[in-house]
Amino acid sequence: MTDIKGKVAVITGAGSGIGRALALQLADGGARLALSDMDTLGLAETVRQVEQRGAQVHSQALDVTQREEVFVYADTVAEHFGVVNLVFNNAGIAYTGEVEVMPLKDFERVMDVDFWGVVNGTKAFLPHLIASGDGHLVNISSLFGLLAIPGQSAYNSAKFAVRGFTESLRMEMLAAKHPVEVTCVHPGGIKTAIARNSTAADGYAQQDLATFFDKYLAHTSPEAAARRILKGVAADRGRVLIGLDARALDLFQRVTASGYQRITSLVTDLAMPGGKDKGKDRVRS
Numbered sequence: 001m002t003d004i005k006g007k008v009a010v011i012t013g014a015g016s017g018i019g020r021a022l023a024l025q026l027a028d029g030g031a032r033l034a035l036s037d038m039d040t041l042g043l044a045e046t047v048r049q050v051e052q053r054g055a056q057v058h059s060q061a062l063d064v065t066q067r068e069e070v071f072v073y074a075d076t077v078a079e080h081f082g083v084v085n086l087v088f089n090n091a092g093i094a095y096t097g098e099v100e101v102m103p104l105k106d107f108e109r110v111m112d113v114d115f116w117g118v119v120n121g122t123k124a125f126l127p128h129l130i131a132s133g134d135g136h137l138v139n140i141s142s143l144f145g146l147l148a149i150p151g152q153s154a155y156n157s158a159k160f161a162v163r164g165f166t167e168s169l170r171m172e173m174l175a176a177k178h179p180v181e182v183t184c185v186h187p188g189g190i191k192t193a194i195a196r197n198s199t200a201a202d203g204y205a206q207q208d209l210a211t212f213f214d215k216y217l218a219h220t221s222p223e224a225a226a227r228r229i230l231k232g233v234a235a236d237r238g239r240v241l242i243g244l245d246a247r248a249l250d251l252f253q254r255v256t257a258s259g260y261q262r263i264t265s266l267v268t269d270l271a272m273p274g275g276k277d278k279g280k281d282r283v284r285s
């Protein structure tokens with residue numbers, strides 16, 4: 001899809017970060033927008049900004065984990081605009097907790113939002129994308145859908161699953177000759193509110209983790225991330241990596257195969273807040 005003018009684009013998690021940046025750039029390109037988020041204040045601010053740019057917008061509070069609501073929402077959007085061309089399953093949350101200490105309910109929450117939220121959005125909108133004759137589905141995974149790190153098993157599980165789901169679907173669309181392109185996006189560290197909005201298992205110094213992320217790991221702006229995603233959409237790419245960190249670490253993982261795990265374990269231990277000497281308790285209060 002090279003020209004987004006007049007196309008209808010759906011963005012979940014549009015109230016902040018990458019979702020908002022996508023909304024603004026799509027508005028500048030002349031797209032019509034269906035924006036949703038469970039954070040109604042953030043959503044209202046994005047709506048205000050896209051309307052200022054003259055975009056036609058439908059907005060609705062939506063929790064992507066609420067499957068039935070997502071299906072009703074997809075039909076509502078299709079009815080409102082008459083067509084759906086682009087869907088960005090972007091809503092997501094971050095979480096830190098080692099397997100030993102992570103309550104399973106926390107794990108389930110991450111899977112519910114970061115994986116099932118993407119599946120819900122995909123299943124609900126896919127018939128509309130096929131019917132459009134010119135559809136593009138974009139699912140946001142992560143660099144952590146390409147390689148794992150300690151303390152991120154829940155997030156890694158969800159984001160690896162998004163990648164498998166999305167890559168399989170892309171091949172299904174190709175095999176069935178459906179007019180739907182499918183892209184899986186793997187951002188590295190992006191300067192958004194994700195770490196500040198994140199949660200952690202009991203005992204973790206969540207604030208220190210967020211500060212560390214903002215200071216040392218988030219290098220790319222959400223605007224640059226959105227530009228790269230839309231470039232990938234224009235080129236019908238199957239996989240889009242965002243940031244030097246994502247490209248370098250993806251290469252590192254492919255070159256070293258499972259060898260990356262020992263090195264990453266050591267580096268994480270040295271680099272995370274609190275330093276090596278505090279061992280496993282380094283990020284716990």
Ligand SMILES: NC(=O)c1ccc[n+]([C@@H]2O[C@H](COP(=O)([O-])OP(=O)(O)OC[C@H]3O[C@@H](n4cnc5c(N)ncnc54)[C@H](O)[C@@H]3O)[C@@H](O)[C@H]2O)c1
Pocket residue numbers: 012013014015016017018019036037038039042062063064065090091092093094113114117140141142143186187188189190191192193194195197218
């Ligand atoms: N920021 C990064 O470094 C980074 C890196 C890799 C991947 N990602 C992914 O990019 C996507 C966007 O994240 P971001 O960095 O812009 O974060 P963000 O926190 O700025 O924005 C995420 C948005 O999703 C919304 N959201 C959360 N749970 C929701 C739910 N259940 N239903 C509906 N909306 C919900 C939040 O309210 C928020 O507005 C996420 O999927 C995230 O995992 C981000």
